[in-house]
Amino acid sequence: MTAAFLVARGIAKRFGALTALSDVDLEIRPGEVLALLGDNGAGKSTFIKILAGAHPPSDGELIVEGMPVAFSSPKDAASSGIATIFQELALSENLSISENVFLGRELKRSVLGVPFLRRAEMRRRVDSLLKELDAHISDPEAPVGSLSGGQRQAVAICRALNLNAKLVIMDEPTAALAVAETRKVLALTRRLAERGCAVVLISHNISEVFEVADRIVVFRRGRKVAERLRAETDPEEIVSFITGAHPGVRALEKTN
Amino acid sequence: MRQFRDGVFSMTGREWSLLAACVLAIIVFSVASPYYATSGNAGTVLRNSIELLLIGLGMMLLLAMGGIDVSVGVVMGLAAIGVGRALGAGVDPVLTAFVGPLTGALLGLVAATVIVLGRVPAIVGTLGLLGVYRTAIFVLLGGQWLSGLPTGLTVLLGTTILGLPIAAYVIALAYLAVWVALRRTPFGLHLLAIGNSEEKARLSGIPVVKVRFATFIISGALTGLAATFYVANYRNVEMTVGSTLALDAIAAVVLGGTSILGGKCSLVGTVLGVLLLRILQNGLLLVGVPSLWQPVVTGGLLIGVLSFEVLSNRLSLLQFRWAGK
Numbered sequence: 344m345t346a347a348f349l350v351a352r353g354i355a356k357r358f359g360a361l362t363a364l365s366d367v368d369l370e371i372r373p374g375e376v377l378a379l380l381g382d383n384g385a386g387k388s389t390f391i392k393i394l395a396g397a398h399p400p401s402d403g404e405l406i407v408e409g410m411p412v413a414f415s416s417p418k419d420a421a422s423s424g425i426a427t428i429f430q431e432l433a434l435s436e437n438l439s440i441s442e443n444v445f446l447g448r449e450l451k452r453s454v455l456g457v458p459f460l461r462r463a464e465m466r467r468r469v470d471s472l473l474k475e476l477d478a479h480i481s482d483p484e485a486p487v488g489s490l491s492g493g494q495r496q497a498v499a500i501c502r503a504l505n506l507n508a509k510l511v512i513m514d515e516p517t518a519a520l521a522v523a524e525t526r527k528v529l530a531l532t533r534r535l536a537e538r539g540c541a542v543v544l545i546s547h548n549i550s551e552v553f554e555v556a557d558r559i560v561v562f563r564r565g566r567k568v569a570e571r572l573r574a575e576t577d578p579e580e581i582v583s584f585i586t587g588a589h590p591g592v593r594a595l596e597k598t599n
Numbered sequence: 600m601r602q603f604r605d606g607v608f609s610m611t612g613r614e615w616s617l618l619a620a621c622v623l624a625i626i627v628f629s630v631a632s633p634y635y636a637t638s639g640n641a642g643t644v645l646r647n648s649i650e651l652l653l654i655g656l657g658m659m660l661l662l663a664m665g666g667i668d669v670s671v672g673v674v675m676g677l678a679a680i681g682v683g684r685a686l687g688a689g690v691d692p693v694l695t696a697f698v699g700p701l702t703g704a705l706l707g708l709v710a711a712t713v714i715v716l717g718r719v720p721a722i723v724g725t726l727g728l729l730g731v732y733r734t735a736i737f738v739l740l741g742g743q744w745l746s747g748l749p750t751g752l753t754v755l756l757g758t759t760i761l762g763l764p765i766a767a768y769v770i771a772l773a774y775l776a777v778w779v780a781l782r783r784t785p786f787g788l789h790l791l792a793i794g795n796s797e798e799k800a801r802l803s804g805i806p807v808v809k810v811r812f813a814t815f816i817i818s819g820a821l822t823g824l825a826a827t828f829y830v831a832n833y834r835n836v837e838m839t840v841g842s843t844l845a846l847d848a849i850a851a852v853v854l855g856g857t858s859i860l861g862g863k864c865s866l867v868g869t870v871l872g873v874l875l876l877r878i879l880q881n882g883l884l885l886v887g888v889p890s891l892w893q894p895v896v897t898g899g900l901l902i903g904v905l906s907f908e909v910l911s912n913r914l915s916l917l918q919f920r921w922a923g924k
């Protein structure tokens with residue numbers, strides 16, 4: 344088995360009096376699609392926001408490639424090779440596709456100390472990324488505000504690819520997509536893993552998860568209640584973990 | 600699409616309408632008043648526009664970033680006192696010219712500290728500073744006007760190069776610099792991204808705090824530069840200096856098509872918004888409307904254009920639904 348890219352130990356997150364996450368242990372491995380499931384409010388988005396450097400954890404530690412890390416911003420996480428596609432896609436609708444793909448990490452050349460954008464080069468790169476993704480977007484200069492849900496998802500994925508990320512986290516990437524666009528995003532998810540990327544996928548769609556995931560983790564009320572290899576489980580068992588009907592979950596919730 | 604590409608420097612329907620409104624106003628006033636269509640009056644309108652062109656440029660950047668500054672009038676007042684005092688003390692005029700932008704930049708730094716580090720909404724933070732600075736002006740002036748200042752800075756308006764006063768070149772340079780910053784450097788993308796959504800900008804890895812600080816400082820410096828021209832123009836600073844400037848600047852910029860909600864701005868629109876406002880104010884005065892009514896006209900325009908935008912947004916949303924999309 345390959346060494347984990349990222350190890351989370353005892354992660355907890357409190358928002359004031361509300362405990363959104365407690366004592367979560369998780370290992371994320373390269374080349375593997377890990378699906379994160381759980382009911383609304385289970386803490387999935389909160390967990391990945393901690394991995395992404397958007398929230399500091401209240402407790403616990405993160406270890407990336409064997410080294411403990413403390414992210415104080417999404418930029419820190421990005422420089423550790425973690426790219427996140429947030430549920431509320433962090434795209435700027437008023438900027439163009441190529442501007443969005445490079446936002447925060449623009450290509451520039453310095454003239455007399457002033458950083459000038461290398462727009463032509465950025466456009467060229469985005470153009471070839473879009474082709475590679477088969478995203479059906481012809482103009483990288485179009486404003487993101489004018490794109491469809493699937494096209495926006497593709498732009499967000501472009502951003503992750505462009506970062507050469509070692510871990511790509513996707514929060515419900517297919518939630519707002521039509522069938523054809525969903526297929527494309529799922530295929531892309533597999534392709535990322537085949538490239539050696541670690542992928543974390545959050546989804547509410549069980550059949551979709553069984554189609555692409557190698558490993559399935561279930562969150563319930565801020566705790567990790569199950570971790571299964573896909574081959575060792577079935578949709579019924581996973582659903583019982585999510586709803587809390589599984590005897591193991593009942594026992595766990597009684598002890599706490 | 601075309602329009603988007605040069606997002607900050609373009610002639611869209613908005614800019615053309617403003618230009619048409621300017622022309623229309625000039626025609627109406629020329630018919631209404633025999634004093635209106637004179638070269639002397641054209642000069643007056645342009646001279647009266649100088650400060651607002653610079654302050655409006657800073658306000659445009661702030662609004663585009665989702666910020667605002669309602670203290671620009673008193674910031675200009677404080678910077679003008681600095682310039683005036685330096686001039687009165689016999690400091691070299693070239694150095695004096697820089698006192699304005701430096702004071703303004705410093706006050707921009709103060710505003711940014713209060714708003715960004717203090718986590719106070721921009722409108723509230725600058726409103727608080729407005730109160731403080733208004734009293735500071737009173738104290739500094741000791742209840743009297745700063746008047747009869749030396750003519751050291753008059754060259755900025757009096758000396759012409761190729762038929763245009765130095766002021767025109769300075770303003771053109773300021774607009775060019777802002778255009779370059781917005782369209783050719785990462786700073787512009789970051790500013791517009793923050794204006795679209797501060798949270799998304801942060802998630803994208805943009806140094807939000809740095810960009811917000813820089814924008815307040817730039818806007819302060821532009822307001823301070825306006826103070827230099829103010830002193831050059833009037834050679835006095837009165838107690839109520841700049842009392843309608845914030846309203847004028849916000850109205851002109853919003854009129855020009857910059858979004859009050861952030862994320863969108865127009866350089867050409869800002870220039871035309873300033874000119875339209877000053878043309879109206881000057882024309883109304885010449886046809887006998889007391890200057891007391893000027894803020895009413897400005898405020899009315901501001902409210903009118905904002906309601907119009909809300910309405911037309913609703914309309915296009917409705918059409919969108921009707922089209923079955």
Ligand SMILES: Nc1ncnc2c1ncn2[C@@H]1O[C@H](COP(=O)(O)OP(=O)(O)OP(=O)(O)O)[C@@H](O)[C@H]1O
Nearest residue numbers: 358361363381382383384385386387388389390430
């Ligand atoms: N910034 C915040 N401040 C306060 N509470 C928060 C914040 N973010 C999340 N929460 C709370 O933490 C809990 C977990 O939310 P989270 O968004 O992680 O759930 P989720 O599993 O992603 O749900 P969904 O499937 O609906 O996206 C919820 O009770 C939510 O209200």
Ligand SMILES: [Mg+2]
Nearest residue numbers: 387388430514
């Ligand atoms: Mg969520």
